[in-house]
Amino acid sequence: MTSNRKSPHELRSARWLGPDDLRSFGHRSRLMQLGYSEADFMHKPLIGVLNTWSELNPCHSHFRERAQDVKRGVAQAGGFAVEMPSISVDESFTKPTSMLYRNMLAMEAEEMIRSHPFDGVVLMGGCDKTTPGLVMGALSAGVPFIYLPAGPMLRGHYAGKVLGSGSDAWKYWDERRAGNISDAEWLGIQGGIARSAGVCMTMGTASTMTAIAEAMGLTLPGASSIPAVDSGHQRMSADCGRRVVDMAWEGLTPDKIVTASAVHNAAIVAMATGCSTNAVVHLIAIARRAGVALDLDMLDELGRTTPLIANVRPSGKDYLMEDFFYAGGLRALMKQIDARLDTSCLTVTGKTLGECLEGAEVYNDDVIRPLSNPVYAEGSLAVLRGNLCPDGAVIKPAACDPKFHVHQGPALVYDSYAEMKKAVEDENLAVTPDHVLVLRNAGPQGGPGMPEWGMLPIPKALIKQGHRDMLRISDARMSGTSYGACVLHVAPEGFVGGPLALLKTGDIVRLDLPNRRLDMLVEEAEIARRREAWVPPAPHFERGWGWMFSKHVTQADKGCDFDFLERSFGRAAGEPDIY
Template structure:
């Protein structure tokens, strides 16, 4: 379909010869624009999640200029729309508490303003799903501009990976193996430029998912943030979104069941963050695609991990991945597993976008015949501890824990756990199963990244660096280890994790996808009858709204009233 200028959405604001449109036009002139600047042109909103506390997006002020250049070149009219930043590093208790706020803001900003199309600028973990979820619901043409990963970390001649090496060297610091000078040196060398974590953490996972969904320019997710190619990509986004408006290429044509399946397969092949589960389910359901945990586990069982990028890989970082060919090369490597007929923001199919892609380093992007790990990045567990599911990252943990049985050591709060792990006299063995509860969507509050429980100092000094840990929390995508996460339903609402006691035997059987506490049904029923619900975390504001409407981890943690099957779905009300 090709739009005419009178069919532009912005024409509803500016075209009529009436008092309201007079007001709209006069206020645009107040800003210094002539009517020829904005009349009869696609108005493109640039939704920018920059802030001075978001180091991942430090380059966005320049990228906005480059997007504007592209929009103007294509005959559109660009307007910058600052959006909630939800940065990962400085937001407490967790940026996940505000992902849905960004999604709501994105949807309502688009809906309430004269925008014909939008460029979504994000990258730091929750900005990608938040922006994409909101834009899908708003329904106007959209293109996603990923922030890109930062360059490699470096200290004392060693390459550092953000997040992953922080956890690694913190354990060495706690064990007394690292001096204060070395610790400060690592601190200054681990993040050396604008951009997101350069490991395959949540940020790179989610931008790769946006790429695989067909929402970015092909391969855009792999370009390092400070590479000049990133600047050129930003201008290309500006040019393309104007074309998409005239073509009326909307997200419902792109985010289909086939696209969501492609995204899940690509995520598994990259060694994705466990957070991908929650966000991809939420994104899919905004588009009316009923993606489930079982769907993801089924794909994980048959999709090999071929990106040798930390933390699931052993040797490389995102900069190496880009030089090896980037996401286009990885997708080309697994193209027979993908639906290459899926439409993308280019107006072409995924298959057309992958033509000519090559792998330049077969150790970074492995062939299917030599994967990093035979199955995909994630596995979904079920059992009497997690009847609605839990998630583990098999490739990132010691294989000896794939089948494990041991006594639980249960903590009811993060401060309680933190105090215990620093106690050198803690009575614990490597066979114990550390458990943190009351850390889920409602209990955290907000589903914080507390699931990579620190190895107790008593075990670190014995040389141990992994053990089985279970939580209803999430963990950073840069994390690693034998961590079972997203236990659902969460303990704060009376899920089975709330009934576990220290000393109970817990059994993990990863090959059969089972996680159980070896406690009789009769005993569990008695414990359930005696359980008392804790006091709500919030009594006012956003937290109050969040706690009454957020769904559980297995449902994507979206708000129940924002899913595609809630209320009116026939499009925008004609109230202008």
């Protein structure tokens, strides 16, 4: 693409800094106020470094240093880098859920890019919602960008056992509830399960979404699986800075990269990795921002035909992301399935995906399996339909006991998380392993924000009997590090009058995974009667961000973006006039 390189006066930043007028005088003088001379910024690509670092986001605790690595790379390539903070939407501390603020990050990123004189942008993210939020906003802004993934943390350790963040927290919490873990052991697990900077080292939402970004062509080759504290991550960060300068000269805008084929590639790779169920919501939202048609049925078809070959928890049994990296990382996995991918797709490198995969090797074929020996013959996600979820629901078949793939039992229905939590801790709760736990009013509007409540706790009464799984249904999401027979993202959600709102305790619920069905075995006339009697719950918000969120968020099957931000709503605003 070097033959089409821009000249300095064609740079986007030149429209801010170049003219001999009063406004541009102001721009230049304010940069000089910051200590820069014209030699620093004139006739160079101005690169924005959008950093989601926060002292309450342990996944990004290394980003202060990585931003300096990026800026070093930009300077080496002849660009001028400026770092700007972005909302961190951390997963660890935000209540009720960081998902409530994914669209805020997307709006912030879009408007920051559009309103500032950036010729190119490096997006620094990794924690669950930061990848989709940043990518969604940058896609709408349309300026050349490259995504820098935070990378997974190191393996957890305690008492000679390897721990996986999230996955082992749920596992050992059940043992704690059963009385099998002492206070001292619990404290040891607490201190050993997350022991470095970086995102969860299981194939949770964070590593799923960074893998999706790489498969879509938005990262440097292999960037998504480098451990956060590996020196290779520092080198990759500097490489991002160097490469984005060339992207700015080349005019390599995201619309040339995020095509229908690139989105299709990302969906296939997600399935092959044993992806988080959250990938469904985020990938659909990203696709709709790019004007690409992607729906639940298309994802289910890919789920039926794509084998899961990454033996990484929670869908895999034995390994973590550090092992995945040493086994060859995402490039090696994509090389295994390259016949299923469109390798002609362009990437941020300026090369095709196929060129980026040249030389990739698998170094441990138990971590990254060959197609002849998959972890699970079908992909990691399945989409259900039925009278409980006419617009769809999602389940992760590989992460639950196969005995629940076809299951029928009476419902235990709860209207709130607090009600459900109190009930499952009651050791005298009348519940059997055949019951179906149901939580409603936990979707996009009901949660609010669709919290990760979908891995409903096994009732203590069953825990003490030795049971560790049962069928659970909700309109919530669940952590990508979670597992079990959990049906999620029921749409429409109960809070807006979806069929889940009409289910009653004692109703028989049937899951038929092979036929992709989820139904309540209730007569249609009775369902109609209940619908007539249903009264909408009071809204959560009367003002502010929450009010806007509740008025404009779409349902899970549409990606939970705001309706007015999708490509179909209208043309994105152009660059502001320079005055």
